[in-house]
Amino acid sequence: MRIEWMNGVNATVPDLAVAQDISRRNFMKVSGVLGGGLVLGFFIPGANKFANAQAAKAPTIYAPNAFLRIAPDNTVTVAVNRLEFGQGVNTSLPMLIAEELDADWSQVRSELAPAADAYKDPAFGIQITGGSGSIKHSYMQYREIGARARAMLVSAAAQQWGVPSEKCKTAKGMITGPSGQKLSYGSVADAAMKLPVPEKVTLKDPKQFHIIGKPTPRLDARVKSTGKQQFGIDNHMAGMKVAVVARPTVFGAKVAKFDASKAKAIKGVIDVLEVPTDRGGSGVVVIATGYWPAKQGRDALLIEWDSSAAEKVSSDLQLVDYKELARQPGTVAKDADISKLASAPKKITADYEFPYLAHAPMEPLNCVVDLKTDGCTVWAGSQFQTIDQGAIARTAGLKPEQVTLHTMMAGGGFGRRAVPTSDYIVEAVNVAKAYMASGKSGPVKVMWSREDDIKGGYYRPAYVHRAEIGLDEKGNILAWNHTIVGQSILTGTPFESMLVKNGIDSTTIEGMGEPYRVSMKLSVHNTKQNVPVLWWRSVGSTHNAFVMETLIDEAAQVAGIDPVAYRKQLIGKDHPRHFAALDLAVEKSGYGKKALPAGHAWGVAVHESFDTVVAYVVEASVENGVPKLHRVTGGVNCNRAINPMSIEAQAQGAILMGLGMTLPGAAITLKNGVVEQQNFSDYTVARMPDMPTVEIHIVPSDDAPTGMGEPGLPPLAPAFANAIAKLTGKRLRKLPFDLANA
Amino acid sequence: MVTLNINGHDTQVDADPSTPILWALRDNLNMTGTKFGCGAALCGACTVHLNGQPTRSCVTPISAAIGQKITTIEAMESDKVGKVVQDAWVKHDVPQCGYCQSGQVMSATALLKSNKNPSDADIDSAMSGNICRCGTYQRIRAAIKDASKAIA
Numbered sequence: 001m002r003i004e005w006m007n008g009v010n011a012t013v014p015d016l017a018v019a020q021d022i023s024r025r026n027f028m029k030v031s032g033v034l035g036g037g038l039v040l041g042f043f044i045p046g047a048n049k050f051a052n053a054q055a056a057k058a059p060t061i062y063a064p065n066a067f068l069r070i071a072p073d074n075t076v077t078v079a080v081n082r083l084e085f086g087q088g089v090n091t092s093l094p095m096l097i098a099e100e101l102d103a104d105w106s107q108v109r110s111e112l113a114p115a116a117d118a119y120k121d122p123a124f125g126i127q128i129t130g131g132s133g134s135i136k137h138s139y140m141q142y143r144e145i146g147a148r149a150r151a152m153l154v155s156a157a158a159q160q161w162g163v164p165s166e167k168c169k170t171a172k173g174m175i176t177g178p179s180g181q182k183l184s185y186g187s188v189a190d191a192a193m194k195l196p197v198p199e200k201v202t203l204k205d206p207k208q209f210h211i212i213g214k215p216t217p218r219l220d221a222r223v224k225s226t227g228k229q230q231f232g233i234d235n236h237m238a239g240m241k242v243a244v245v246a247r248p249t250v251f252g253a254k255v256a257k258f259d260a261s262k263a264k265a266i267k268g269v270i271d272v273l274e275v276p277t278d279r280g281g282s283g284v285v286v287i288a289t290g291y292w293p294a295k296q297g298r299d300a301l302l303i304e305w306d307s308s309a310a311e312k313v314s315s316d317l318q319l320v321d322y323k324e325l326a327r328q329p330g331t332v333a334k335d336a337d338i339s340k341l342a343s344a345p346k347k348i349t350a351d352y353e354f355p356y357l358a359h360a361p362m363e364p365l366n367c368v369v370d371l372k373t374d375g376c377t378v379w380a381g382s383q384f385q386t387i388d389q390g391a392i393a394r395t396a397g398l399k400p401e402q403v404t405l406h407t408m409m410a411g412g413g414f415g416r417r418a419v420p421t422s423d424y425i426v427e428a429v430n431v432a433k434a435y436m437a438s439g440k441s442g443p444v445k446v447m448w449s450r451e452d453d454i455k456g457g458y459y460r461p462a463y464v465h466r467a468e469i470g471l472d473e474k475g476n477i478l479a480w481n482h483t484i485v486g487q488s489i490l491t492g493t494p495f496e497s498m499l500v501k502n503g504i505d506s507t508t509i510e511g512m513g514e515p516y517r518v519s520m521k522l523s524v525h526n527t528k529q530n531v532p533v534l535w536w537r538s539v540g541s542t543h544n545a546f547v548m549e550t551l552i553d554e555a556a557q558v559a560g561i562d563p564v565a566y567r568k569q570l571i572g573k574d575h576p577r578h579f580a581a582l583d584l585a586v587e588k589s590g591y592g593k594k595a596l597p598a599g600h601a602w603g604v605a606v607h608e609s610f611d612t613v614v615a616y617v618v619e620a621s622v623e624n625g626v627p628k629l630h631r632v633t634g635g636v637n638c639n640r641a642i643n644p645m646s647i648e649a650q651a652q653g654a655i656l657m658g659l660g661m662t663l664p665g666a667a668i669t670l671k672n673g674v675v676e677q678q679n680f681s682d683y684t685v686a687r688m689p690d691m692p693t694v695e696i697h698i699v700p701s702d703d704a705p706t707g708m709g710e711p712g713l714p715p716l717a718p719a720f721a722n723a724i725a726k727l728t729g730k731r732l733r734k735l736p737f738d739l740a741n742a
Numbered sequence: 743m744v745t746l747n748i749n750g751h752d753t754q755v756d757a758d759p760s761t762p763i764l765w766a767l768r769d770n771l772n773m774t775g776t777k778f779g780c781g782a783a784l785c786g787a788c789t790v791h792l793n794g795q796p797t798r799s800c801v802t803p804i805s806a807a808i809g810q811k812i813t814t815i816e817a818m819e820s821d822k823v824g825k826v827v828q829d830a831w832v833k834h835d836v837p838q839c840g841y842c843q844s845g846q847v848m849s850a851t852a853l854l855k856s857n858k859n860p861s862d863a864d865i866d867s868a869m870s871g872n873i874c875r876c877g878t879y880q881r882i883r884a885a886i887k888d889a890s891k892a893i894a
Contacts (some may be wrong), residue, residue: 031803085839085878087838196824221831224843225836225843226815226828233778291765292769360875361875362785362839362873363777363841364778409840653877657875681784687870687873687879688879690879693875694880
């Protein structure tokens, strides 16, 4: 997700004054880049095991700060201040520390950090994994941590030898003294821990990098290939019960009455209780010894719902309304002179339709809550630890410091685990509260079925766009009137005051217009509908890039100019990264040079999101009346590449997800408030035969790195549509693609 | 009490005979390598081998496995083909979130046991029931081809 307003705000920089009031022994020495100098974090009781290890003064563990432990066997364990859910941060962030630390990469491990102030994103000021910001915001932070730890280790060794630190060298986890004496990091870790954290450290000249920039296999590749990786859903602890919730069939509806007699008769069912659910609704939870009896119990419930107060959305009617709204001017987001539109000799008028989309991560949502009267411990694959920790505390009636939130390895997320309402976590705490109120105790794992996930809301909003573009005889764009209709993601959330401006949600319009020099008037109707919506990998660019890149392609066609050349005419010289990405994709693909098989065509698109520019040249055909994507050549401009192997993986993944948006059945629809899809049988996701051959090329750069989690997605679908237009003459303006009715 | 043969060992499971193999493994035996993805044989995350055949454990009741041989991801490191597949997975850096990969490895291993030299079409056909949302399909394909060479 993009949260521009937070960038650089440092809203909750750890308060040094507060920190210094805390007794010395509870300090963790936390180095960071906040404010450019040394920042001390402070110990949060029970909040993280790095802190606990330090507080207990475990003699064998070196914890110079919250991010690093060096064991006597020289193993370096790096705390990752993000959620790992596929994007590779639990390898790429340790690479940054290991580089400056001069660690032996084969001895580096990683661990996901729990919720704690020390792990807040240095730019966003909250603990969050989003906005493709992990590398972008922690690049300097993690390098400096590594450099500080290295300096402390060298000082400890130098003191032991009685030599100046400057005479010592480091490599692969070893310190070498002036006369060739050697000490391992692990052997001086204890002594180094007692030294002050240096305020100033010198970082390496990037020319010296031997870990950063090197294609590096994931630290978790083996455990994830052998079934040994523990995810949140795999949590298994003594006395733990499993809960499944029957949620309202219409968002926000309530239980009128229910009959639990059949459910309670099922072996293994322990309790059946009414619980509050998201959006002011209520539901019924079945708590059992395992998932199967809980699910059987839920299936046996007889529930009468009261949905009288809930708005019952129907997608077909919504589309009619949205299309009507799109013909009326909305709230102006970007103003421009469009007076030449009426008299323009050539015109493009286009209506676009985008459905709701579910994230459908492979690991169904789950959350373990162990609630006690004086504290609450939660295990969840959270993308939003600070917000979730606060929501847990409010729901449980506790203080945030009484809440321990463990970040669990997550089986995908794509935005679904960063929820401003903390919906599934709050619900799980409510289940634990009801369980406690019924006189029982112990951890409860709330699990979602796939049907719960597909029907459970928090979708990428449905959108309609309408564009009217006036062009001159040569195909130059004279004026562009554009309207977007769709729900706001952020209205009604804590982010509203900062991210919704003049009634316009900034996530609705991100990616519109830029980088093209066109006179575009952009207006928005942010609608209110009773459907929970959320960011979905690349957020606004999921639809805006499609609209922009297919319309620019169409304008090129009107102009009779090659679509790459047309784009380059229209992109300002102040966007050299766009040119670099586009040129690289064009060159490596053989676009315009290589002969394609009969019935195949090229398609091109380029888009910037989250400060990374990605260009795709694709090769597509139509097979049995259905668009087929064969090959994608990508030019990626994410500045300095930290782990090229991971960048390639992220682009491949984003390509597959972008392709998934185009496949028949990739849509969530509602009828009278009820979601019509339920599982992978009727909500299409891309499968092995859909996967094109992907070749990714990275623009070389020494600039500070930008993220790769999301930017690979936006240009895929428009490049594909542009190829189909070239083949068939039909402009696909609806996702998922429906060529027969285009 | 139901007796199941899991990874070569007879194992007692205290569960209703209608319980899917998946939940007997995960909740009764704490063998969490086999994953829950859809509960309806649509995604392949729960794939185990039943007498060597790739089987969706989320819809196969334990009653149907009595007297049969269940093999799970936990046994693959000591399985000749399974180990080769896992090594290829690591070499090609296949996993991203990794959640579907137990099922992918089980399907790929079953494929290579029945077809040592699968074509692209064979791979598509054998693997299309295994969903990966992260988009690791290209690396999976490459890893299967690599593993195929290694066992030839």
